[in-house]
Amino acid sequence: DSGVTQTPKHLITATGQRVTLRCSPRSGDLSVYWYQQSLDQGLQFLIQYYNGEERAKGNILERFSAQQFPDLHSELNLSSLELGDSALYFCASSVGRGPPTDTQYFGPGTRLTVL
Amino acid sequence: EDQVTQSPEALRLQEGESSSLNCSYTVSGLRGLFWYRQDPGKGPEFLFTLYSAGEEKEKERLKATLTKKESFLHITAPKPEDSATYLCAVQAIPKDSSYKLIFGSGTRLLVRP
Numbered sequence: 001d002s003g004v005t006q007t008p009k010h011l012i013t014a015t016g017q018r019v020t021l022r023c024s025p026r027s028g029d030l031s032v033y034w035y036q037q038s039l040d041q042g043l044q045f046l047i048q049y050y051n052g053e054e055r056a057k058g059n060i061l062e063r064f065s066a067q068q069f070p071d072l073h074s075e076l077n078l079s080s081l082e083l084g085d086s087a088l089y090f091c092a093s094s095v096g097r098g099p100p101t102d103t104q105y106f107g108p109g110t111r112l113t114v115l
Numbered sequence: 116e117d118q119v120t121q122s123p124e125a126l127r128l129q130e131g132e133s134s135s136l137n138c139s140y141t142v143s144g145l146r147g148l149f150w151y152r153q154d155p156g157k158g159p160e161f162l163f164t165l166y167s168a169g170e171e172k173e174k175e176r177l178k179a180t181l182t183k184k185e186s187f188l189h190i191t192a193p194k195p196e197d198s199a200t201y202l203c204a205v206q207a208i209p210k211d212s213s214y215k216l217i218f219g220s221g222t223r224l225l226v227r228p
Contacts, residue, residue: 033216042221048214055213088156102206103161106159108157109156109157109158111156
């Protein structure tokens, strides 16, 4: 158990809908990262937050957004869902202050299925 | 562009048959190289971090090494429970204050009893 929690574990929804994925980082970690893992793309970085502020964006679609709250949990919002958004979404957390403390620990993931 | 390539894509071993997995990388500046293990439908599990060429780390039957262009994950006398996908990721010296990881596509290891 990495200490990172994600809810829900599974999500099945229809095209055009909007969903919210939630992540609680390990105690003491200030950085939260979101990754998408699909069969053809592997693990792709989406976005990073550090202590409530957006730090970096990767290949995140405009239909997707995220935020980190004062208690450091994070939410990833996916809207106008398409079939191609079906994937595993992982949250990872780290202390965020640099080596050797910047190892990212991953949560169990949320499996999103868009029908 | 920063890139990570892992080989082979898949590897089948007999229990006790040692082997190595390769991770070659191209980054503008390496901050760290990470190895993770991932079981089907689960999140990646952290194994090792390597920071500089020549560094080695060991954990049970696994040993990770790092050169300036690649990393190896050596598996000595593997057991069936070592079957998983092994992911390599690099963290480049950030241009945007990000510590994001760039992942390879992984090596699927199957160890037969």
